[in-house]
Amino acid sequence: xxxxxxxxxxxxxxxxxxxxxxxxxxxxxxxxxxxxxxxxxxxxxxxxxxxxxxxxxxxxxxxxxxxxxxxxxxxxxxxxxxxxxxxxxxxxxxxxxxxxxxxxxxxxxxxxxxx
Amino acid sequence: xxxxxxxxxxxxxxxxxxxxxxxxxxxxxxxxxxxxxxxxxxxxxxxxxxxxxxxxxxxxxxxxxxxxxxxxxxxxxxxxxxxxxxxxxxxxxxxxxxxxxxxxxxxxxxxxxxxxxxxx
Numbered sequence: 001x002x003x004x005x006x007x008x009x010x011x012x013x014x015x016x017x018x019x020x021x022x023x024x025x026x027x028x029x030x031x032x033x034x035x036x037x038x039x040x041x042x043x044x045x046x047x048x049x050x051x052x053x054x055x056x057x058x059x060x061x062x063x064x065x066x067x068x069x070x071x072x073x074x075x076x077x078x079x080x081x082x083x084x085x086x087x088x089x090x091x092x093x094x095x096x097x098x099x100x101x102x103x104x105x106x107x108x109x110x111x112x113x114x115x
Numbered sequence: 116x117x118x119x120x121x122x123x124x125x126x127x128x129x130x131x132x133x134x135x136x137x138x139x140x141x142x143x144x145x146x147x148x149x150x151x152x153x154x155x156x157x158x159x160x161x162x163x164x165x166x167x168x169x170x171x172x173x174x175x176x177x178x179x180x181x182x183x184x185x186x187x188x189x190x191x192x193x194x195x196x197x198x199x200x201x202x203x204x205x206x207x208x209x210x211x212x213x214x215x216x217x218x219x220x221x222x223x224x225x226x227x228x229x230x231x232x233x234x235x
Contacts, residue, residue: 109159
């Protein structure tokens with residue numbers, strides 16, 4: 001099925017470990033982004049990309065790295081996990097010119113716990 | 116920077132009733148869009164309705180409608196004939212527009228959400 005696929009769905013990390021959250025879309029969307037959702041905080045933008053090779057920071061980028069080598073994939077890297085990064089992470093994508101018309105397509109989320 | 120405020124952390128109504136969720140926002144932008152997203156217990160984010168700031172007419176999608184007051188920077192969601200399946204978190208979101216390589220949009224700024232419970 002076409003859409004945004006996030007893996008894994010659940011992950012437990014120890015403080016200081018590194019990992020990559022995967023996000024892939026098969027809709028040829030130019031725009032991809034990562035959000036984190038914390039209780040009582042809504043969703044906050046971490047990083048986004050408007051096309052392959054182009055990334056920029058959102059509201060809460062510290063502790064996260066991204067790269068965009070292909071249109072389809074936009075991985076989020078945690079280099080040294082901290083308990084403050086315990087959250088649910090969402091990937092979202094859209095056609096850049098059509099985001100206002102259709103909003104974004106969201107993945108189903110990754111629940112990350114850092115102990 | 117823009118902010119989005121949802122002042123009702125939780126609401127509860129009886130099935131078939133009408134309920135209104137409040138949202139206010141603050142921005143200096145003139146071109147933007149507003150959205151309501153629904154997040155059921157499955158965690159999936161589902162677009163409910165959207166509103167273009169340049170349009171005065173309020174958006175409507177079946178049982179869902181908005182009351183958009185641009186001068187007051189208010190964007191409330193009305194759910195008519197509420198159903199048990201409407202139970203979810205509802206998020207108001209703001210998107211500003213900018214010109215990028217032929218047109219584009221920025222990321223979403225979300226409110227903290229309203230937990231809506233529909234009672235049988």
